[in-house]
Amino acid sequence: MKSIKNQFNLSKKRIIKSIFGLFSLSTMLFVFQACYGTPQDFGQDILLEGKVISEGSENSIQNIEIRLQNLPQYTSSDSEGNFSMFCPRQDQYTFNFRDIDGEDNGSYTNLDSVIKLDISENSLFLSVLLKDK
Amino acid sequence: MATKNSFSLKQKALLKSFRHYRKAETALHPLNYLFWECTLRCNLSCLHCGSDCHVDSEVPDMPSDIFLREMEHIAQKYDPTKIMVVITGGEPLLRKDLPEIGFKLRKMGFKWGIVTNGYSLTPNIYNSLVNCGLGAITLSLDGQESDHNWIRNRQDAYSKAMNALNLILSTPRVQSDVVSCVNKRTINKLPEIFNDLKKRGLKTWRLFTITPIGRALDYPELDLSADEFTSLMNFIQAKRAENSELTVNFSCESYLGTYEGKVRDGLFFCRAGINIGSILADGSVSACPNIDRELIQGSIYKNRFTEIWENNFIPFRDRSWTKIGLCKTCKEYKYCEGSGLHWWRMSDKQLLKCHYSEIR
Numbered sequence: 001m002k003s004i005k006n007q008f009n010l011s012k013k014r015i016i017k018s019i020f021g022l023f024s025l026s027t028m029l030f031v032f033q034a035c036y037g038t039p040q041d042f043g044q045d046i047l048l049e050g051k052v053i054s055e056g057s058e059n060s061i062q063n064i065e066i067r068l069q070n071l072p073q074y075t076s077s078d079s080e081g082n083f084s085m086f087c088p089r090q091d092q093y094t095f096n097f098r099d100i101d102g103e104d105n106g107s108y109t110n111l112d113s114v115i116k117l118d119i120s121e122n123s124l125f126l127s128v129l130l131k132d133k
Numbered sequence: 134m135a136t137k138n139s140f141s142l143k144q145k146a147l148l149k150s151f152r153h154y155r156k157a158e159t160a161l162h163p164l165n166y167l168f169w170e171c172t173l174r175c176n177l178s179c180l181h182c183g184s185d186c187h188v189d190s191e192v193p194d195m196p197s198d199i200f201l202r203e204m205e206h207i208a209q210k211y212d213p214t215k216i217m218v219v220i221t222g223g224e225p226l227l228r229k230d231l232p233e234i235g236f237k238l239r240k241m242g243f244k245w246g247i248v249t250n251g252y253s254l255t256p257n258i259y260n261s262l263v264n265c266g267l268g269a270i271t272l273s274l275d276g277q278e279s280d281h282n283w284i285r286n287r288q289d290a291y292s293k294a295m296n297a298l299n300l301i302l303s304t305p306r307v308q309s310d311v312v313s314c315v316n317k318r319t320i321n322k323l324p325e326i327f328n329d330l331k332k333r334g335l336k337t338w339r340l341f342t343i344t345p346i347g348r349a350l351d352y353p354e355l356d357l358s359a360d361e362f363t364s365l366m367n368f369i370q371a372k373r374a375e376n377s378e379l380t381v382n383f384s385c386e387s388y389l390g391t392y393e394g395k396v397r398d399g400l401f402f403c404r405a406g407i408n409i410g411s412i413l414a415d416g417s418v419s420a421c422p423n424i425d426r427e428l429i430q431g432s433i434y435k436n437r438f439t440e441i442w443e444n445n446f447i448p449f450r451d452r453s454w455t456k457i458g459l460c461k462t463c464k465e466y467k468y469c470e471g472s473g474l475h476w477w478r479m480s481d482k483q484l485l486k487c488h489y490s491e492i493r
Contacts, residue, residue, distance in 0.1 A: 032399060034166055034409050034421055035341065035386045035473060037219040038246035039308040041268025047240070072303050075264050086239060086266035088306040 046117070049084040050126030052077045052097065054106065061108060061130060063101040069094035076100070092116045097128055107133040140391050148393060148468050151400045155470075159407050159450050164211055164442055166404070168411035169200060170422045171231070172223040176252050178286045181275075181314055181349045190223065192414045197234050203412065203433050204241060210439045213242035217269070220245060221422060223414070226253040232265040239266030246270055246308070251297025252290060259300045269308040270301055271339075276319040276326060284316070284355075302334045310337035312384070315365055316355040323368050331379040340369065341384035344423065344475055345485055359491040366492065369396040387476065387488040388469035403473045406430075406449020410442055418442075420449055420474065427479035449474065459487050 031040050052064045060081025067074045068087060077083045087093070097111040108130040117124065140148075173190035175182075207213070218238055225231060225247045238245045246269030247262070274294050275284045281291040301309045311330060313319070319326070323340075330338055342362065343355045357365065365383075370392065372381040383389070383396040385403070393400050405420030413422060416434040418441045428448060431441035448454060455471025463469070469489065471477070476485050 032166070032402070032404060032408070033339075033385065034168070034219065034404070035384045035475065036221070036248065036312075036421065036423060037166060037168065037409075038217070038248055038269035038271040039310055039337065040217055041244040041246060041308050043214060043244050043268065045239075045266060045268065045306065047266075073260060073263055075260075084236075085264040086236075 044089050045086045046089050046121065047084065047086050047123040048093070048126070049082070049123065050128055052081045052083070052128045052130060054108065054132060055129040056132040061099075062105045063099075064108070064128075064130065065096075065098045065100045067096045067098070069096065090117065095126070095128075097130060099130070109133055144391065144394055147400060151402070152467060155402055158402075158404075162407050162442075162446070162450060164207075164216060164410055165408040166217050166219065166410075167207075168219050168221055168409070168422050170222060170411065170413045171195065171200075171220050171225050171228050171234075173414045174227045175222060175224045175250075176227060177224070177250055177290060179250075179348070180284050180286060180352050181316070181343045181355050182347050190414070194228060195412075195414055195416065197230050199416075199433070200412065201234065201237055203438050204238060204243065206437055207439060208241045208243070214244070216243050218243045218245040219248060219269075221248045224250055224253070226258065232258075232261040235262060235267055236265035239268075244268045248312075249273070249297070250285065250290070251294040251301075252287075254293075254297040254300060256300060259297075259304075263304055263307060267307055271309070272297055272301060272311050273314075274298070274311045274330075275314050275316075277322060277329070280318050280322070283318070284314070298333060298335070309335075310339050311335055312339045312341060314343055314355075315340050315357065316343060317357065317361065320357060320361045320365060323365075327372060327379065327381065331377065335379055337380050337382065339382045339384050340365065341386055342486075342488075344386075346423070346425075346475075346478075359493060362488060362491045363493040366392045366396055386473045387486075388465060388472060390465060390489045390492055392492065393468075401469065403470070405474045406446040410438070410446075412438060418445075420446070423475045425475075425477060425479040428474070428477075454482075455484070457482060458484055459490060460484065463489075465489055 033039055052061045054061055062077055062079045062081065064077045065074060066076065066083050071087060073085055073087060075083050075085045093115050095113045095115065099108045111130055172194045173192045226249055235245050246267065248271045251272050272294060275281045278291040282288050342357055343349050345356060349355060369381050369383050382398060385397060385401060388401040389396060405424060409420050411419050411422050412433060413419060416432045417429045418431045418433060418438055419429045430445040452470045456466060460466055460471055472484060472487060478485055
């Protein structure tokens with residue numbers, strides 16, 4: 001009996017909270033910031049991952065710089081050709097792949113690639129093939 | 134300008150209805166905001182520091198695998214997409230594994246951010262943090278060059294903080310603000326600081342006062358007088374009324390009477406232990422890291438964080454114990470409930486400051 005009463009009370013609290021959220025003060029109630037904390041993040045990002053491979057040898061390529069047009073972020077592929085970065089969510093991305101270490105790890109032609117994003121996707125994996133110079 | 138006893142009808146109605154929300158939220162106490170004190174090491178030695186941090190801390194940094202294991206468990210029990218993890222210190226950028234930890238947190242679904250003095254924030258480090266899902270950052274900046282360097286106890290602190298600010302403002306994806314600790318040296322320079330920050334493109338500036346704990350105890354001259362505090366409220370209220378591109382907020386550190394709803398986005402609600410928890414450097418579990426350590430509720434080395442969150446935290450969720458001293462006869466207690474809990478010294482149950490009572 002006590003448990004049913006507790007459940008009822010909790011449901012009542014949830015209803016009160018929902019009413020507040022819907023009809024009044026919504027931003028002031030839910031988007032709070034601790035005294036010494038950061039602002040809230042709304043998580044409007046997406047995880048972009050991929051692997052860079054040589055079209056000729058099919059080996060993974062290290063040290064290819066990956067940039068996204070109009071964004072300040074950049075990264076580079078690791079020793080297994082993998083890369084990853086969280087980026088702001090957009091409808092499409094223009095990737096620039098650049099061989100930045102000269103002849104170390106082989107020489108490859110640069111590639112610019114436009115990728116469209118499905119709105120339901122939370123991550124994107126790219127297999128990137130670069131031509132040997 | 135507001136006076137101490139001139140509530141508008143709208144304010145009274147808001148405060149009264151907000152009490153119901155606060156009661157409901159306290160009963161449900163969903164964890165929405167989790168601090169991780171990732172280190173007690175720091176590269177500065179600020180005069181007003183409320184924590185126990187040092188250049189070389191005696192408390193070792195918590196190993197990342199222990200923290201991440203606990204976070205995995207939290208992600209299983211609660212919805213991680215509704216929890217903001219705020220990494221603090223000491224100075225969090227002193228941990229070299231911060232990007233890797235942040236990446237794992239974001240992959241689990243948590244959103245994460247850091248509070249930093251910006252001293253070590255280079256373009257490469259910032260880029261790697263953003264790549265790893267950094268979603269929010271707060272930069273501490275305590276005034277113009279001479280005042281900032283004085284309080285930060287280092288001659289190049291301001292120039293490094295400015296470099297950090299420029300970097301931060303280059304990434305609109307990352308939610309950011311600057312926090313400034315207002316003191317006797319800066320209270321009359323706020324308009325100049327405002328203009329400078331606005332010119333640089335900052336969107337949110339948060340002001341707070343110094344809590345007389347930690348090293349700040351040695352510098353009572355940092356503490357604002359009642360008149361100075363009231364003039365701070367008036368400054369913020371006036372700036373907010375301008376609807377400038379730079380929004381000024383007073384931090385949610387205390388109840389402000391008739392200034393409620395006028396100097397910050399929300400009404401006062403100390404959510405410590407209600408929505409806010411923390412994992413401290415030594416594994417202790419508390420609410421905000423700057424709350425008296427006598428209020429520690431457990432340790433992740435003995436129990437799961439979620440067990441502690443669900444079963445302990447009574448003094449945070451039933452604050453009737455704060456109705457003593459100045460609070461005992463205060464007519465505003467129902468809206469305030471003992472101010473921000475970081476103002477309480479637990480050894481003698483003393484409220485170190487009541488902003489409401491200081492407002493002229």
